[in-house]
Amino acid sequence: MKAQDMNRDWIATAATLNSALPYLQRYDGAVVVIKLGGHAMGSDEAMESFARDVVLMRQVGVNPVVVHGGGPMINAMLDKLDIQSEFVNGKRVTDKATVEVVEMVLSGLVNKRIVQAINAQGGMAVGLSGKDAHLMVCEQTDSSLGFVGSPSEMNPKILNDLFSHDVIPVIAPLGAGANGETFNVNGDTAAGAIASALKADRLLLLTDVSGVKNAAGDVVTELKAGQIREMTSEGTIAGGMIPKTETALDALHSGVRAVVILDGRAPNAVLLELFTEHGAGSLIRPD
Ligand SMILES: Nc1ncnc2c1ncn2[C@@H]1O[C@H](COP(=O)(O)OP(=O)(O)O)[C@@H](O)[C@H]1O
Numbered sequence: 001m002k003a004q005d006m007n008r009d010w011i012a013t014a015a016t017l018n019s020a021l022p023y024l025q026r027y028d029g030a031v032v033v034i035k036l037g038g039h040a041m042g043s044d045e046a047m048e049s050f051a052r053d054v055v056l057m058r059q060v061g062v063n064p065v066v067v068h069g070g071g072p073m074i075n076a077m078l079d080k081l082d083i084q085s086e087f088v089n090g091k092r093v094t095d096k097a098t099v100e101v102v103e104m105v106l107s108g109l110v111n112k113r114i115v116q117a118i119n120a121q122g123g124m125a126v127g128l129s130g131k132d133a134h135l136m137v138c139e140q141t142d143s144s145l146g147f148v149g150s151p152s153e154m155n156p157k158i159l160n161d162l163f164s165h166d167v168i169p170v171i172a173p174l175g176a177g178a179n180g181e182t183f184n185v186n187g188d189t190a191a192g193a194i195a196s197a198l199k200a201d202r203l204l205l206l207t208d209v210s211g212v213k214n215a216a217g218d219v220v221t222e223l224k225a226g227q228i229r230e231m232t233s234e235g236t237i238a239g240g241m242i243p244k245t246e247t248a249l250d251a252l253h254s255g256v257r258a259v260v261i262l263d264g265r266a267p268n269a270v271l272l273e274l275f276t277e278h279g280a281g282s283l284i285r286p287d
């Protein structure tokens with residue numbers, strides 16, 4: 001590269017850093033919970049870019065916590081094993097054989113892929129599930145769904161201990177029940193419960209659309225809780241967006257400062273959201 005090109009690159013970087021400075025200060029010491037959905041994981045390049053963003057967040061003093069899904073990866077393994085699976089209201093009906101596959105895929109394959117990607121970028125990630133250190137104790141959601149759990153008691157101390165050692169926790173959405181059962185928890189629900197327990201500054205829900213869309217199909221960049229309720233009752237918010245916006249409302253109610261729904265596949269999605277004026281996706285605040 002020629003010297004003048006290097007200078008131009010450096011000037012562009014310095015200008016970007018300068019405009020990001022107030023945001024860097026705003027987020028120093030902040031807790032940011034990031035839910036990475038199975039659809040947002042996509043290619044190896046997308047995973048690498050996500051991991052780089054998370055490591056950079058840690059380097060500028062943010063405490064990131066990654067909570068992941070992996071629905072499409074569970075489906076692929078169930079298919080290979082010839083186990084049928086169905087969803088009721090966005091939750092997978094989970095019998096004994098299915099919960100074993102869910103744990104194997106989420107805590108094994110998916111969790112370790114994310115841990116490895118973050119560590120390859122120079123971070124120090126540790127993989128956990130809600131079972132570790134009693135982080136997320138669960139009870140059965142509804143007997144017709146089998147081993148699907150709802151968080152009933154959260155013990156986030158382990159996460160604070162990890163922050164103080166510069167560790168980035170990566171959490172698979174499974175929890176143990178009082179009788180030693182393993183429960184499968186929807187990834188959005190788990191991320192919301194963890195963000196609530198930590199009273200996080202931000203909960204970022206990374207998905208495969210650029211935000212919450214209005215009836216005309218345009219992304220709404222800022223929403224109040226009341227608007228979400230309205231858009232849901234008129235049917236504008238539907239399908240997979242319902243558990244996300246419900247999680248957002250619950251989290252705001254429990255003391256999370258703001259929730260953002262954004263496209264996890266977009267380059268530098270997380271950094272753009274946190275460290276630029278315009279942000280990315282839909283920012284949801286309390287009324
Ligand atoms: N108002 C809306 N705005 C944006 N997406 C919506 C809306 N209503 C329903 N959706 C659907 O919700 C989907 C996101 O949910 P889902 O597929 O469950 O995501 P993930 O797998 O990332 O958890 C979008 O791809 C879109 O099809």
Ligand SMILES: CC(=O)N[C@@H](CCC(=O)OP(=O)(O)O)C(=O)O
Binds near residue numbers: 039070071074148185
């Ligand atoms: C109870 C329930 O439905 N659990 C989910 C857990 C994974 C998940 O939530 O993955 P995504 O975020 O990629 O959708 C499941 O079994 O698919």
